[in-house]
Amino acid sequence: MTNPARRLHLNAFVMANGHHEAAWRHPDVRPTDALTLAHYVDIARTAERGRLDSIFFADNLALPRNVRFNGHSAFEPITLLSAIAAVTEHIGLIATASTTYNEPYLLARAFASLDHLSRGRAGWNIVTSAGQDEARNVNLAERPDHADRYARAAEFLDVATALWDSWADDAVVADQAAGIWADVDAIRSIDHEGEHFQVRGPLNIRRPVQGHPLLVQAGSSEAGKEFAARTAEAVFTAQQTLEDAQAFYRDLKGRLGGYGRSPEDLLVLPGISPVIGRTEQEARDREAELNSLINPQYGLAQLSAMLDTDLTDVPLDEPLPDVAPGTEGNQSRFDLVVGLARREDLTVRRLLERLAGGRGHRVVAGTPEQIADEIERWFTDGAADGFNVMPPTLPGSLDDFVDLVVPVLQRRGLFRTEYDGATLREHYGLARPTVRDRHPEKENAA
Amino acid sequence: MTNPARRLHLNAFVMANGHHEAAWRHPDVRPTDALTLAHYVDIARTAERGRLDSIFFADNLALPRNVRFNGHSAFEPITLLSAIAAVTEHIGLIATASTTYNEPYLLARAFASLDHLSRGRAGWNIVTSAGQDEARNVNLAERPDHADRYARAAEFLDVATALWDSWADDAVVADQAAGIWADVDAIRSIDHEGEHFQVRGPLNIRRPVQGHPLLVQAGSSEAGKEFAARTAEAVFTAQQTLEDAQAFYRDLKGRLGGYGRSPEDLLVLPGISPVIGRTEQEARDREAELNSLINPQYGLAQLSAMLDTDLTDVPLDEPLPDVAPGTEGNQSRFDLVVGLARREDLTVRRLLERLAGGRGHRVVAGTPEQIADEIERWFTDGAADGFNVMPPTLPGSLDDFVDLVVPVLQRRGLFRTEYDGATLREHYGLARPTVRDRHPEKENAA
Ligand SMILES: Cc1cc2nc3c(=O)[nH]c(=O)nc-3n(C[C@H](O)[C@H](O)[C@H](O)COP(=O)(O)O)c2cc1C
Ligand SMILES: Cc1cc2nc3c(=O)[nH]c(=O)nc-3n(C[C@H](O)[C@H](O)[C@H](O)COP(=O)(O)O)c2cc1C
Numbered sequence: 001m002t003n004p005a006r007r008l009h010l011n012a013f014v015m016a017n018g019h020h021e022a023a024w025r026h027p028d029v030r031p032t033d034a035l036t037l038a039h040y041v042d043i044a045r046t047a048e049r050g051r052l053d054s055i056f057f058a059d060n061l062a063l064p065r066n067v068r069f070n071g072h073s074a075f076e077p078i079t080l081l082s083a084i085a086a087v088t089e090h091i092g093l094i095a096t097a098s099t100t101y102n103e104p105y106l107l108a109r110a111f112a113s114l115d116h117l118s119r120g121r122a123g124w125n126i127v128t129s130a131g132q133d134e135a136r137n138v139n140l141a142e143r144p145d146h147a148d149r150y151a152r153a154a155e156f157l158d159v160a161t162a163l164w165d166s167w168a169d170d171a172v173v174a175d176q177a178a179g180i181w182a183d184v185d186a187i188r189s190i191d192h193e194g195e196h197f198q199v200r201g202p203l204n205i206r207r208p209v210q211g212h213p214l215l216v217q218a219g220s221s222e223a224g225k226e227f228a229a230r231t232a233e234a235v236f237t238a239q240q241t242l243e244d245a246q247a248f249y250r251d252l253k254g255r256l257g258g259y260g261r262s263p264e265d266l267l268v269l270p271g272i273s274p275v276i277g278r279t280e281q282e283a284r285d286r287e288a289e290l291n292s293l294i295n296p297q298y299g300l301a302q303l304s305a306m307l308d309t310d311l312t313d314v315p316l317d318e319p320l321p322d323v324a325p326g327t328e329g330n331q332s333r334f335d336l337v338v339g340l341a342r343r344e345d346l347t348v349r350r351l352l353e354r355l356a357g358g359r360g361h362r363v364v365a366g367t368p369e370q371i372a373d374e375i376e377r378w379f380t381d382g383a384a385d386g387f388n389v390m391p392p393t394l395p396g397s398l399d400d401f402v403d404l405v406v407p408v409l410q411r412r413g414l415f416r417t418e419y420d421g422a423t424l425r426e427h428y429g430l431a432r433p434t435v436r437d438r439h440p441e442k443e444n445a446a
Numbered sequence: 447m448t449n450p451a452r453r454l455h456l457n458a459f460v461m462a463n464g465h466h467e468a469a470w471r472h473p474d475v476r477p478t479d480a481l482t483l484a485h486y487v488d489i490a491r492t493a494e495r496g497r498l499d500s501i502f503f504a505d506n507l508a509l510p511r512n513v514r515f516n517g518h519s520a521f522e523p524i525t526l527l528s529a530i531a532a533v534t535e536h537i538g539l540i541a542t543a544s545t546t547y548n549e550p551y552l553l554a555r556a557f558a559s560l561d562h563l564s565r566g567r568a569g570w571n572i573v574t575s576a577g578q579d580e581a582r583n584v585n586l587a588e589r590p591d592h593a594d595r596y597a598r599a600a601e602f603l604d605v606a607t608a609l610w611d612s613w614a615d616d617a618v619v620a621d622q623a624a625g626i627w628a629d630v631d632a633i634r635s636i637d638h639e640g641e642h643f644q645v646r647g648p649l650n651i652r653r654p655v656q657g658h659p660l661l662v663q664a665g666s667s668e669a670g671k672e673f674a675a676r677t678a679e680a681v682f683t684a685q686q687t688l689e690d691a692q693a694f695y696r697d698l699k700g701r702l703g704g705y706g707r708s709p710e711d712l713l714v715l716p717g718i719s720p721v722i723g724r725t726e727q728e729a730r731d732r733e734a735e736l737n738s739l740i741n742p743q744y745g746l747a748q749l750s751a752m753l754d755t756d757l758t759d760v761p762l763d764e765p766l767p768d769v770a771p772g773t774e775g776n777q778s779r780f781d782l783v784v785g786l787a788r789r790e791d792l793t794v795r796r797l798l799e800r801l802a803g804g805r806g807h808r809v810v811a812g813t814p815e816q817i818a819d820e821i822e823r824w825f826t827d828g829a830a831d832g833f834n835v836m837p838p839t840l841p842g843s844l845d846d847f848v849d850l851v852v853p854v855l856q857r858r859g860l861f862r863t864e865y866d867g868a869t870l871r872e873h874y875g876l877a878r879p880t881v882r883d884r885h886p887e888k889e890n891a892a
Contacts, residue, residue, distance in 0.1 A: 082528035
């Protein structure tokens, strides 16, 4: 049995009609529902019914090149999650936002606003934007290079955290009789003068309910892992095998000490796309049905983006040609995809099928018990603190996960049956950051 | 009687605990309610109950200097209105955002997202950020000068509108059988190469429900009025007297022809802060009670910001000293405030009282009938197409306005008794912009 003190965490990664690339073509799916708020509210409520920790939206600052063949998440995540905040009670709300193409003052404020609107349920998936098209939408001819992106990200987080901490928690006094709204000694400018940013502060919104929103990260390059070890509290990752996942888990946890942090301060959440059937055969049939709807032209465009190389014309029934790992794109996804093709000696067509379910994330088809077994094994064997659950179709597969798999995990004592905290940090068992450094007299007074 | 075809429009300008600067100290007000989403949801629902056109939030990218003495709107407007969108049906949702300190791609997308979340209820109050402190939060030592701010605003709007129009309205086809999600011929890059911005596009979200969000503007300098005449569909303005308001109204409407537009294409909405009593005496008492809670130190800080001049140490019981009109700040508010002080020969203390109710906007204390009379007079006498209603306290004064003044306006046939449209543009009687220029073949096909 698992250590009862250690708790499994489950995040629902929400993507339009689902994570299988042909999800929108499945007969159970009404594709244009993904263009409505109601669809996402329904999903959020399902996640809440399943007592999941959080929902999460990816993001990208350019229209995907292959929109001809596939829908994409139509909404901007912070606005969408703000709307969802108003009609949910418990579920954590994690939005992706780029440090490469945003301003720290504006973004720190938007997350603080979401955190207050949701009474402490905001999370930020910090990305450095590996795509090629985003830069050209925001006045740049080229994306900054990989090292620069991470250097900017580090400084961005320094500024953002300083801004959140620019107000002590109790700065608002609202003393009607004395006419004093705020204790201005508890609100400090930050006077940041760095290489990428000059920001005076203070922030124009008081400290977030959670101190800082939950900080999530999803890069797996060397620079990405160092950034995560320094900054992140949860890490999303794509892992195909238990061994790779264990190695990644050990690697990342091992880096924390270098930043004065403990292994429990950062949770590792690999992706899992569960294809659920009442029987194993039903699950396999469902997977085959989805794969039968794949469009290889779309798959090749996706593969090209993942490998940062134009592969739109490669022959489908031959092995993946030699491709050189770039230094600028998503390095870990490159290694994962090429590794999978070589290890299993796949043709391009078979590789596209293997990627269709989760763009490189692990797909597990089986009964609820079998899926729970996989989750338990990775959780107990040092590969995961929880999972980034990627339903193949939406809303259907999330309903199935919540109605069929979650109860198994609950019966095994692995997963909560009720929320016992109010904030996203409390769901994840993470401490609320103090403002010791910036407001020393406040800490003494406490 | 008024022309029955001409309809009065009412926007609720929502500000924390209300527009009177001492609102938060009033015994009817629970000041920290303004830090919660519930407070604003309550207000939005009241506005909807009164069949108002819209609610509106101001914004500023720096903490007000005088936060010691007064609360400020704690939330970022686009996130706050996204949350409100999820729990309201009809009310228009107008957020302020700066063209000086945002990126067009990011902001155009956020407004498109809000417009879809609300099914066509988004509006954008376009501001150029006259304040001194904002620049230093976003990497600049000084705010750009007045002319530069408006030049950037004009280019910003060109980019934003091109991005909204980068998708034809029917670009999403979602043909499951054929596997075609979008008609990519109906989605165009914009390839903008300008002085301030280089933006390739297309936008990564389909065309807003309204085509473009409603475009609102609130600058009254020469450059501001030209910008409004070219771009805006509604203008907020502060006017103290009927004559000034009529002159402003004529001036602005007269500029529209120069841009190939008609007078009905732009609505002029002066501010009005209604202090409502069952009797005139009750209204005056209420105003006096609020004024008794004024803190002159706070008033002087506000006055300094409005006049872009440090006046924090001027004597209270003498006339306003000579102040030179700057060229960089809010020019129209300068003229209004100095004009008021000189015209009525006010001491600084009396001036502060006159400004406390609405920062230069008109305050009208009286019975519901008297307030309706004032509204009707300005509306019929060529001074206003509607009003920017600024409740002195919140939520109480908005309840009073909706319960007491709106029925009078409805009985007089001036104001709607039910919503007859679905979108904010429909409430305001404004046309939905076409995409003729960018997608000519679409327009022909229609
Ligand atoms: C589950 C998951 C979700 C991700 N979501 C996004 C996203 O929404 N937007 C984005 O730009 N990158 C996203 N990424 C990519 C990473 O954040 C990162 O940019 C990428 O892995 C390149 O960094 P690296 O070279 O350090 O791996 C995601 C990665 C994973 C594993
Ligand atoms: C009702 C009203 C609301 C305004 N709201 C804002 C605001 O939220 N943020 C802002 O920066 N300026 C705001 N302004 C100021 C104007 O948008 C504009 O920046 C200012 O008037 C200076 O421009 P001008 O010199 O053209 O008058 C507002 C003005 C009015 C009349």
